[in-house]
Amino acid sequence: MKRLFMLCVLLPLFSLSSSSHYSGQKQKSAEEMIRDFAASYQEKAASEEKGAFGIEIKGEGGGEWSIQIGPERKVIVLKGKPEKPTFLFTTDLETLKKIYKGELSAMTAAGRARMSESAPLDIKFMEGALSSPEIMERILHYAFHFFVMGSPEIVFFGEENSRFVHGGNMVVFYYAKGLRTAWCQVKKGMVINKEERDQTNPFPTLFICTRGEGIAKLGGKVMNVKKGMMAYIPAGMSHTVWNEKDKPLEGIIIMFGEGA
Secondary structure, three states: OOOOOOOOOOHHHOOOOOOOOOOOOOOOOHHHHHHHHHHHHHOOOOOOOOEEEEEEEEOOOOEEEEEEEEOOOEEEEEEOOOOOOOEEEEEEHHHHHHHHHOOOOHHHHOOOOOOOOOOOOEEEEOOOOOOOHHHHHHHHHHHHHOOOOOOOOOOOOOHHHOEEEOOEEEEEEEEEOOEEEEEEEEOOOOEEOOOHHHOOOOOOEEEEEEEOEEEEEEOOEEEEEEOOEEEEEOOOOOEEEEOOOOOOEEEEEEEEOOOO
């Protein structure tokens, strides 16, 4: 329940499946999918928004594309890297397909416990481009709003939509400055934040248990957690969670405040 880089109420109102905009179609190329993402984002872009970033698809069927966003909701896809130094989302064709079909959110694909670890979706800076808090906000914005098709924006969660991060199965919902939200599943034998260096955050965390039972060690106190229970973990409190039962422990993670 640390850094992942890193609607359920609305779901019954929509007759959607995670691949509703993909099923029945021929296999799309990377460029066709990127253009579909761009067309979807064009409907959501702010009227005076300006920005540019790149997308790099590695391996067979890949290439490089530039996304240019201008006033009056103009979103243009060009082949090649952006003309001016900026950031690129880099991944492979199979991961792009999963994101396009809604099987895996881009933020989940980018999830990792530490920046030194690899992930299916990564961020690369062009020569001359530097990271900053403002740039990271833009990266988080596009990682969600550009790569989640349609409006309202839906993220599916469950084991089949997750990646193994921090010792459990995780789905990242939404990240923005001061807010990080995710779903987690802890199956029998899994331990969240097993390593001591991962056990504290400089911001508060809420863990809302929605299914199963498990054991948590919070600030040195060992306690049972179960469905229908919320635990508030203050900034700086050590925390780890594990499961010794056959039924998975599942819950929602909300991290917030300065530094989140």
